[in-house]
Structures are given as structure tokens and as C-alpha cells.
Amino acid sequence: MSLRAAGHLFAFDHPHAVAPRELAGLLGGKGAGLAEMTSVLGLPVPPGFTVALPVCLAYRRDGWPADLDDALAAHVAALESRMGRRLGDPADPLLVAVRSGAPRSMPGMLDTVLNLGLSDATVEGLASVSGDAVFAWDNYRRFLTMYATTVLGVAHDDLPAGPAPADESGLRDRVAALKASIAAAGAEVPQDPARQLRGAVEAVFRSWDSPRARTYRVHEGIDEDLGTAVNVQAMVFGNRDDRSGTGVVFTRDPSTGENRPYGDFLPRAQGEDVVAGTARTLTLADMAERLPAAHRELTERLGALERHYRDMCDVEFTVESGTLFILQTRVGKRGAVAAVRLAADMAADPTIALTRDEARARLDDATIERARAEVVAAARQGAAADAVARGLGASPGRVSGTVVLDADAAADAEGHVVLVRPETSxxxxxxxxxxxxxxxxTGGLVSHAAVVARGWGIPAVVGAHELVVGAADVRTPAGEVLFGAGDTITIDGTTGEVWLGATTDAGGTADLTDDEIVARDLPALAILLGGATAQPAARTSSSMSSANPT
Known part of the structure; x- marks a missing residue:
């Protein structure tokens, strides 16, 4: 019997019989978070709806459900009524984002389409109603690029390259060039927004079975048959004007566990610009200077989310013309040392008040062993020569390995390798x-490379801007070769430093045993395993984690 899709689409404010946060198996993790923030916490979330997991499973089994087009149209109509705009309206168009939402977090592995609803007609309407033709045409450029590569399967290399033009004429020319390139690839982006939406939803479903998603699930031990939900959400625009921006923030430092927000902010940008790692991001301290009111509100919202979920949260946000919107929350991935410290601190924090059993249950034996190994290695590591580059320490640990300059070479290599890229995708x-x-x-603390590396316990340095990564070697901006494929380098994912050659353990702790080092440098572990009594960690008053290098 085929699925009736109409019963499996839910507005974010749908009155579920249980708390939405408990419904990740139905709504997916992202959909459950959006529903929880909307209907329980009353946070400023752009409205939308979720296509639930059973629809994806039905699609994988039998193809597109017969009534899904009608179900989508009904929920779009309700969203249009709420927003006072209509999808496809040439005068004042509604635009939407279409995002995945698996039951377990798979950062960057599934597909997203932003600015859906733009067309040759609606881009003119957006330009008129916004009073900013550059904004409108840049969004159309973004949409065509994302739809072509994500939905239609056009290769990035087949599309026009180079920085986006900054003027209306240049953007119109870029849009024309994009259309020509897409046509040359034998594809076409639909002008009808209903067809656009169907294509985007289907692309998200298909992305569950992509090679990258399968690889990630194998590494994480995620069931192949879970599928993904799809979230359709009214667009808000971090690229709207000088009082706009977007970012990703963790409520605490996911590398160290320190009790302060940690993340990246990018003015006049959309969310994919931050997580793709292609832009030079700013810190949240920079956000506080540029948009103080939005930053203050964000800080308050982060505290509310952490107290509600009783855990460190990973939050995506956008500021449009000074107004803050929360686009996603989930329990954040963290390194092993951070996991230990977070569990101990949250057991001691009266606003969270984990029981000792709850805190201990958050740490499996493998995490405890990784945390011990990490602090011992950090204490015993020897002094190194002068660093040849510095970036952001995004995932802690110091390692040496042979340089590989693309992912295929890494997969084919033997021995310890360090993957060096301009950015990872x-x-x-x-x-x-x-x-x-x-x-x-390139990239910041919450780029794809940083989040995945941290979750997998792989030391990572991102945003080492003085490095120019080529196909065969890595150079300075002046063209001097620093190292090439096959050379050995050492990176420190705590300090962000990069050295030529390998380093050895020769630190000043020879008089201490490993257990003594752990007791000294990670007392939280003894607390969780039955030692001393924890004291709540004070929240750092400064706005952010380490600043980007200059």
C-alpha cells in the first residue's frame, strides 16, 4: 500500500502530542529542533514545514508519492498566507530554503537549495520591492548555481568561475552565462516555482544515497535505512544590507569545553558561505562590534537553548537588517576532552543539573581513552621549530604525516597522511x-572541515590564509614553495601552527606518569569517575573564542 503523503507534512508550529524534540525519528533532527524552538521556546524562527521521514522512505521504495505535489502545494499556500507573499509572485515573491534533516546529524553530507522561487520574472520583483537590484540578482546567481549543481547534477567546473560581480550589470551577465552553461550541459532550471520545489525536495531525498553520505554513515555507524526529512522554510537574508549577516555558533567551545560561545560570523552573506569554508569569516566579537543588539539577543538565546536541551548546542543564525533569526539547533559535536569537561561542568551547573549518572552516560570508554591520550600527548609534546604558517586550531591534537593534496590521493595512500586543501567540501x-x-x-571554526574533523577526533587547522594550496605544492602568497605532495609536515589543532617535518615527544613532563598528567590537566575526568566534587565553570564574559589570524 502506498504512503499517503498528506498526513506526513507538518508546519513547524504543528501541535504534536509529545514534545517535538522527541520526534527526530519522524521529523528528522533539524525538523524536530525547528518545531521545538517554534512551538515550545517561542524563538524567532522563520516559519516553514517539514516533509517527514516516512515520505523519504516511500520515495526510496516506490518513487515520488502520488499526492505529494498536492500536499506540498497546500503547505506552501499556508506559508504564503502567513508571510503575506506568494511563491512565484512577480511583484513581491516569497522565497524559500529547502534543507535536509536526518534523524542523526550528518553535517554537510545532504543537499540544500536556497533562494528557491527566483526566476526571470520574480528577480525583477525582488529588485523592485527590496530597492536593491544587486541584492536581487546576486540571489538569482546563487540560486541558479545551487540548483544546477545540487538538483540537476551540473558539475561546478562546467559553470562560470571567479568572484561574483559587485554591480547589477555584471550580475545580469553572470546569470546569462550561468543559464548558457547549464543549457550546454543539457539541463534547464525551471521557471515554475512548483517544479523548482519538487526538484529540490527530490534532490534532498536522493542525497541520502550519495557516495559521500554513505561514507559518512559507515564512519559514524548510522543505519542506512533511516532516510532524511526535508524542511521548507521562508528565506531570511543575511546578505540583505550592512546590518545583515549569518553565522554558526556553539554554546560552548567544542574543542576544550570552555564555557563561552564559539563560532564564526560573516557579514552580508548567506549560511552556505560560512559552512563551505570558502570565505574569511569574522569572530563573534566582531559581530558584537558591528551588530551589538543582535549579538546581545543571540547570547540570550544561546543560554536559553543550552538550558532547555541540557547540553552544548550548535546553532545556525541569520541577522536580516538588524533582526535576529534562529535557523537551526542541535546538540553539538565535540572533541573528547570537551566531552569530559562539558559533562562535569553541566553536572555542577545548577541551571542544567545533570545527575552524575547522566553525565557519566555521555562518555563511552572510547571517548575517555581519546581524552586521556589527548591531554598526555599535549603535555609530552616537545618544542618545535618556528612555524611556517598559522591558522585556527579547529580540532585539537598535534600530528605529523605525509602531505596529500586531494581526497582521492588520501584515500589511496598508505601510512599517515595530512590532507591539505584550500577548503574541504x-x-x-x-x-x-x-x-x-x-x-x-580558508574557512573558519565552524566550516565543514572543522565540524567533521572535531566530530571524528582528527586534528585540524583551518584558515591558514598565508598558504596558497595548488595542485602539486603549497606556496606563500609571493610564490615561494613551502612544501609539496609527499613531504612531511606537522600540524597542531590546538594552537593552529604548521611546521615542516615531524616532531617527537620530548616535553618537560618526563617525571610524571600518564595518570598524573591526566589528574593535573583533566581533573574533570576524576570528578566523573568518582573523585572530587565539581565546581561550576564560570561563563567567560568575553564574546568569543580565538580571533582569526591577521
Whole structure:
């Protein structure tokens, strides 16, 4: 019997019989978070709806459900009524984002389409109603690029390259060039928004079975048959004006567990610009200077989310013309040392008040052993020569390995390799999974490389901007070769430093046993395993984690 899709689409404010946070198996993790923030916490979440997991499972089994087009149209109509805009309206168009939402977090592995609803007619309407033709045409450029590569399967290399033009005429020309390139690839982006939406939803469903998603699930032990939900959400625009921006923030430091927000902010940008790792992001301290009111509200919202979920949260946000919107929350991935400290601190924090059993249950034996190994290695590591580059320490640990410059080479290599890239994309996941370290020349603390490396316990340095990564070697901006494929380098994912050659353990702790080092440098572990009594960690008053290097 085929699924009736109409019973499996839910507005974010749908009155579920149980708390939405308990419904990840139905709504997916992202959908459950959006529903919880909307209907329980009353946070500023752009409205939308979720296509639940059973629809994806039905699609994988039998193809597109017969009534799904009608169900989508009904929920779009309700969203249009709420927003006072209509999808496809040439005068004042509604635009939506279409995002995945698996039951377990798979950062960057599944597909997303933003700015859906733009067309040759609606881009003119957006330009008129916004009073900003550059904004409208840049969004159309973004949409065509994302739809072509994500939904239609056009290769990035087949599309026009180079920075986006900054003027209306240049953007119109870029849009024309994009259309020509897409046509040359034998494809076409639909002008009808209903067809656009169907294509995007189907692309998200298909992405569950992509090679990158399969690789990630094998590494994480995620069931192949879970499928993904799809979230359709009214667009808010971090690229709207100078009082707009977007970012990703963890409520605490996911590498160390320190009690302060940690993340990246990018003005006049959309969310994919941050997580893709292609842009030079700013810190949240920079956000506080540029948008103080939005930053203050964000800080308050982060505290509310952490108290509600009783855990460190990973939050995506956008500020449009000074107004803050929360786009996603989930329990954040963290390194092993951070996991230990977070569990101990949250057991001691009266606003969270984990029981000792709850705190201990958050740590499996493998995490405890990784945390011990990490603090011992940090204490015993010897002094190194002067660093040849510095970036952001995104995932802790110091490792040495042979340089590989693309993910395929990493997957094929033997021995310990360090994957060095300008930035990583989800397509690199098979190479990341077998690397002992990751180094990128662009990207920030919450870029794809940083989040995946941290979750997998792989030391990573990102945003080493003085490195120019080529096909065969890595150079300075002046063209001097620093190292090439096959050379050995060492990276430190705590300090962000990069050295030529290998380093050895020769630190000043020879008089201490491993257990003594752990007791000294990670007392939280003894607390959780039955030792001393924890004291709540004070929340750092400064706005952010380490600043980007200059």
C-alpha cells in the first residue's frame, strides 16, 4: 500500500502530542529542533514545514508519492498566507530554503537549495520591492548555481568561475552565462516555482544515497535505512544590507569545553558561505562590534537553548537588517576532552543539573581513552621549530604525516597522511576519514572541515590564509614553495601552527606518569569517575573564542 503523503507534512508550529524534540525519528533532527524552538521556546524562527521521514522512505521504495505535489502545494499556500507573499509572485515573491534533516546529524553530507522561487520574472520583483537590484540578482546567481549543481547534477567546473560581480550589470551577465552553461550541459532550471520545489525536495531525498553520505554513515555507524526529512522554510537574508549577516555558533567551545560561545560570523552573506569554508569569516566579537543588539539577543538565546536541551548546542543564525533569526539547533559535536569537561561542568551547573549518572552516560570508554591520550600527548609534546604558517586550531591534537593534496590521493595512500586543501567540501569526506590531520587555507571554526574533523577526533587547522594550496605544492602568497605532495609536515589543532617535518615527544613532563598528567590537566575526568566534587565553570564574559589570524 502506498504512503499517503498528506498526513506526513507538518508546519513547524504543528501541535504534536509529545514534545517535538522527541520526534527526530519522524521529523528528522533539524525538523524536530525547528518545531521545538517554534512551538515550545517561542524563538524567532522563520516559519516553514517539514516533509517527514516516512515520505523519504516511500520515495526510496516506490518513487515520488502520488499526492505529494498536492500536499506540498497546500503547505506552501499556508506559508504564503502567513508571510503575506506568494511563491512565484512577480511583484513581491516569497522565497524559500529547502534543507535536509536526518534523524542523526550528518553535517554537510545532504543537499540544500536556497533562494528557491527566483526566476526571470520574480528577480525583477525582488529588485523592485527590496530597492536593491544587486541584492536581487546576486540571489538569482546563487540560486541558479545551487540548483544546477545540487538538483540537476551540473558539475561546478562546467559553470562560470571567479568572484561574483559587485554591480547589477555584471550580475545580469553572470546569470546569462550561468543559464548558457547549464543549457550546454543539457539541463534547464525551471521557471515554475512548483517544479523548482519538487526538484529540490527530490534532490534532498536522493542525497541520502550519495557516495559521500554513505561514507559518512559507515564512519559514524548510522543505519542506512533511516532516510532524511526535508524542511521548507521562508528565506531570511543575511546578505540583505550592512546590518545583515549569518553565522554558526556553539554554546560552548567544542574543542576544550570552555564555557563561552564559539563560532564564526560573516557579514552580508548567506549560511552556505560560512559552512563551505570558502570565505574569511569574522569572530563573534566582531559581530558584537558591528551588530551589538543582535549579538546581545543571540547570547540570550544561546543560554536559553543550552538550558532547555541540557547540553552544548550548535546553532545556525541569520541577522536580516538588524533582526535576529534562529535557523537551526542541535546538540553539538565535540572533541573528547570537551566531552569530559562539558559533562562535569553541566553536572555542577545548577541551571542544567545533570545527575552524575547522566553525565557519566555521555562518555563511552572510547571517548575517555581519546581524552586521556589527548591531554598526555599535549603535555609530552616537545618544542618545535618556528612555524611556517598559522591558522585556527579547529580540532585539537598535534600530528605529523605525509602531505596529500586531494581526497582521492588520501584515500589511496598508505601510512599517515595530512590532507591539505584550500577548503574541504562534502565530496572530500572519503579522504578526510582516512587522514590523521586536516589543513585548509580558508574557512573558519565552524566550516565543514572543522565540524567533521572535531566530530571524528582528527586534528585540524583551518584558515591558514598565508598558504596558497595548488595542485602539486603549497606556496606563500609571493610564490615561494613551502612544501609539496609527499613531504612531511606537522600540524597542531590546538594552537593552529604548521611546521615542516615531524616532531617527537620530548616535553618537560618526563617525571610524571600518564595518570598524573591526566589528574593535573583533566581533573574533570576524576570528578566523573568518582573523585572530587565539581565546581561550576564560570561563563567567560568575553564574546568569543580565538580571533582569526591577521
Amino acid at each position: 562534502p565530496e572530500d569526506v572519503h579522504g578526510m576519514a582516512v587522514s590523521v590531520g586536516i589543513l585548509t587555507s
